[in-house]
Amino acid sequence: MKTTPTIRCGLAANPSPLSGAARDPFLDAIRTIALLRVMLWHTFGDPVLTYVIAAVPTMFFVAGSLLAKSLDRRPWPRVLADRARRILLPLWAFAAVAFVAMRVAWLLDPSPRTAVPWRSIIFWIVPLGDPQGSAWEGGWMSQPLWYIRATFWLFLLSPLLRSALRRFGLVVFVPPVMAVFALDVLTRNPAVTIHAAPELLWQIGDLALYSIFLMAGFAHRDGRFAHLRPSGWFGGAALAGIASTAWILTQPVPLHVVNNSHPAHLFVGTAWLCLFLACRAPITAVAMTSAGRAIVGWISLRTMTIYLWHSTAVILTYQVLASGDDRPPGVYAAAMIAGMVSITMVFVVAFGWVEDLAARRRLLVCPLLVASGDSPGDRAPFAAHRRSVYRFVGVPSLAGVLLLGGCAFMTQPMSGEAAAAADGAVGGAVDGGVVASRVAKKPPVPSQAPPRPEFERAPSTSAPASTTSERRAAVVAPAATIAPAAPLAPEADDALATAIQRTVDEWRARWNVPGIAVGVVQPGSLSWRGASGADPVTGAAVDVDDRFDITSITKTFTGTLVFQLAAEGRIDLDAPLPRLVRVPDFPYAAGITVRQLLTHRTGLVPYRDTRAYAAAPDAIDTPDKALAAALLEPLQFAPGTKSAYSSTNFLVLGFLVEEVTGLGYDALLEQQLFEPVDLRSTTHSPPSALAPNFATSGIVTDTADLLRWGIALYRDHTVIDVVGLAAMHQIDTSTGLGPAVYGYCPCTIDDSGREHWQWIGHTGGTTQLAYSDTDDIAIALNVTDSLWLENRGRAVAELLTLLRAAVLGATPRAAIPSFS
Incomplete structure (x- = not known):
């Protein structure tokens, strides 16, 4: 007679019946540790975290060991089909929600910021490349999917890698190790760029790097490391640690983030993997305790769901906490962790069953609900679990809401000594921009490549009237004297001024910019200055004569001073x-x-x-x-x-x-x-x-003086001779960087192969100065928050296009400039 199952909402004492197969507690434990570290990294973005546990190498090592076991027991086509199903079904569920969210955002606010990237949908279905999201989601849903792309490719290659290891032994590690260093050299060379696929070399580097750890997992499954004692693994960890230190001190590791350098990642990943293997016995002992088996077993059943959804949980938590400026030390970090964990758990309950469906095991809404007496083949009806499920979803959800609400209350702006007490919180800054608050208000976007200029071939019938290259051709000698500054221009008539003001007001509302001051001038023709919105800190309306730090x-x-001295x-x-x-x-x-x-x-x-x-x-x-x-x-x-x-x-x-x-x-x-x-x-x-x-x-200046400076510098040669100006126009087309100048798109290539920038100028923390020599228009603007927020570059590019169109009396381009 079968005993009626007793249902509990809590951590399972033994999750093994849920998996239907024996598991290695050591492998599950180190994968759990790695996944938790990934979650912390995406929550706080502190580069130090990338040195504390090499998460992705560890996860590929575990995947390799488990994959080797499957390849040894079943034909490889069946294994690949099974693994593809386990990857794709959870990804498709996530993609469906992501595209619905992006579509709803577009319906609520149709704009380039919310445009749905339908062209990239294929990579959400089959992740052979990196899935791309809209500018609205800012990378929080799409950026972490690079790991799914790398995993999918390595699973496809796994039968070949497994065969190579068996045939050639450990020597098979030599080619990918060499490739890691060779590709690092190539990616450092700006001349080696595949313009059609600028990230291809980096993605190949991903395959080279992580194939090493995948095959290490194969070797672990084969027992090739069984003869090594803990002392040997500690020695390996020490050597890899020394190599890591030497590389990081002598070679470039962008932003000091290990993930941004494949060789550094190889060394750090090897060090941590050796350390894990050296500590296998204590790690296994902890994982086999009642609490350890419960936590590790549950996370192991929901690894893919947690990875896919935790980043969304991070940004949702941030949105709740973003209302405050200053907060007591540690409160923000605690609130971020509490919110991220709570919301991730809700996502796990809502979508985790898809992992069960993909693995062809019994569907569980909540793996923490374990029926004592159940066998692997039993499936208790949902009705029997309903109350416990409600408790499981309701308790963390209510706790999360209370924690976030409490922290949001605590994060209301403070003053005096209370504000000073908050000064110890984590913070950040953008090089060359306005110094950010030392209190971290938003975690950095997950790792991604910097935006690059994109050049399009211009129609042969519409060459620019005046281009940088044409002006350089006319340069023959320095100007003899420094001329006085020219007056700007007469003010725009009432109709045009009203139209420009309306354009700025609508743009500010569309892109959620708190406040902005703008100036536009076409020397000899017209000038206009205006403001819209308010300062989010003081609440004061932005005034056209406000002064601001142009950073x-x-x-x-x-x-300009350097070019003056060069001319002399x-x-x-x-x-x-x-x-x-x-x-x-x-x-x-x-x-x-x-x-x-x-x-x-x-x-x-x-x-x-x-x-x-x-x-x-x-x-x-x-x-x-x-x-x-x-x-x-x-x-x-x-x-x-x-x-x-x-x-x-x-x-x-x-x-x-x-x-x-x-x-x-x-x-x-x-x-x-x-x-x-x-x-x-x-x-x-x-x-x-x-x-x-x-x-x-x-x-520190205002829009009037900044416009006067832009005209003097880029147009009238008031402070720089034509030779210096020509040198300033030598802008790197791969980065947009020139000598004390930026190039801004739209960017075109004419029939002769010459590149043309629509704008040249420079950007500070809140300020941008841009001049178009094609149209003889200068624009200066200052926003009241930052130009370095997600999508703000695209927003400003749109505003430049709209203001240019208003001045020229033309219709704005349908497509928003691609460089931001």
């Missing part, structure tokens, strides 16, 4: 950097040129990405300290081989112009730039904690 646009002033023959742009009295121990002087500093091709690390800045950002309060912090780090790459934006370059240029002229930087600004251009509302702020300023940032 990195200060670099255009520094670059006092600086050689292509000679090695001379010895600087103020930086006598500058180690790279002989190998770096002034032009490389101007074009961000030195490899110098941004001072905000240094260990010294991370440890004590308040202490970096002078340009000397900022440069010293950067010089403690190895170069990101060999000078001249690659472009990477770094404010450190312009600190060096500031010291250089001071030494060449014998004048201070502020005196040079006043004498050479502010006075000749008649910048009456423009000043330069002194260095301060978190903001060394100097030659890299700190100029």
Whole structure:
């Protein structure tokens, strides 16, 4: 007689009947540890976390060991079909929800930001490439799917890799290891770029790297490592740790994130894997305890669901917590973890059963609900579980809501000593931009490639009237004198002014920008300045005459000073950097040129990405300290081989112009730039904690003066001769970086093969300056939050297009510029 099952809502004492097969508790345990580390990384984005447990190598090692067991027992076509089903069904469920969410966002707010990427839907169905989402989801749903792409490819290749290991033994590891280092060299070389598929080399590197750990799992299953004692594994961990340290100290690891360097990931992953294997006995012992078996067993049954949905849980939690600015130390981190875990659990209950369906095992709404007395083939009716399911869903959901609500209450803006107490929370900043609050308000977007300019072939009948290349052809000699600043233009008539104001108001509402000040000028024809919205901190309406810190646009002033001195023959742009009295121990002087500093091709690390800045950002309060912090780090790459934006370059240029002229930087600004251009509302702020300023940032101005500066610099040659202007127009078409200038798309290629930028200019933390030499239009704008938020680049590109169309009396392009 069968005993009536007793249903409990809690952690199962023994989850093995749910799996229907014996499992290795060690493998399940280290995969659980790795998955939890992935969740923490996506929640907080702190680079330190990538050194604490190499999560993805560990997960591929476990996958390899389990896959080898399956390949040994069944024909490989059946194994691949089974694994493909286990990957694809949960992915399709996630994709269905993602596309419904993106479609609803578009229906509620039809705009380029919410446009659904139907062209990429094939990779959501068969992940042979990286699935792409809309700009609205900001990568939180699509970006982590690179791991699904890598997993899918390695499962397809697994029969070949398994056969190779059996035939050739451990020597089979040599080719992928060599490929990891060879591909790293290729990806560092800017000349080696596959324009049709710019991420292809990196994706091949993924396959090379993770195939090593997959095959290590094969070898583990075969018992090839059985003879190694824990002391041997500890020795391997130590050697890999030493190799990791040596590589990270001597080679570029972008943003100090292990995941951004395949060789670093290989070393760190090997070190942690050896450490796990050395500690196999204690890890297994913990995993075999009652609580260990329950937690590890449950997570093992829902690994794919947790991975697919946790990132969405992170961004949903952030949206709840985003209302506050300052908070007591640790509260934000605790709230993020509580919210992420609670929401992920709800997703697991809602969608985790798809994993059971994919594995062809009995469907369980809640794997934590275990019926004592059930056999693997039994399936209790849902009605018997209903109350427990309600408890399981309701308790964490209610707890999550209460925790998030409580934390949201606690995160209301504080003042005085309470705000000072919150200063110890985690924070971040964008190099060259407005220094972000030290209190972390939003975790960084999961790892992704920087945006690149995209050039399209222009119709042969519509070549630009004036192009950068054509202007360079006319350059023959420096201007003899510095001319006075030209007046801007008469104001736009009432009808046009009203139309432009309406365009700005509608754009601000469409893109959820709190406030913006804008100026537009077409010299000799018209000018317009206006404002819309309010400051989200003070609540004050934005005024057209408000002054603001243009941060990195200060670099255009520094670059102009350098070009002035080059025109006078006092600086050689292509000679090695001379010895600087103020930086006598500058180690790279002989190998770096002034032009490389101007074009961000030195490899110098941004001072905000240094260990010294991370440890004590308040202490970096002078340009000397900022440069010293950067010089403690190895170069990101060999000078001249690659472009990477770094404010450190312009600190060096500031010291250089001071030494060449014998004048201070502020005196040079006043004498050479502010006075000749008649910048009456423009000043330069002194260095301060978190903001060394100097030659890299700190100029404060308004839209009128910023427009006057843009016209003087890019159009009238008021402060720079035509030779210097031509040099400034030498913009790298793969990155958009030039000497103290950016190139902005839409970007075209004419019939002769020459590239054309619609705009040139520069961007700071909240400010953008852009000039179109084709249309003779300059635009200056400043938003009240940041230009570095997700999709803000696309938003600004759209605004530039709309303002250009309004001035020219044309209809805006249907397609939004692709570069952001």
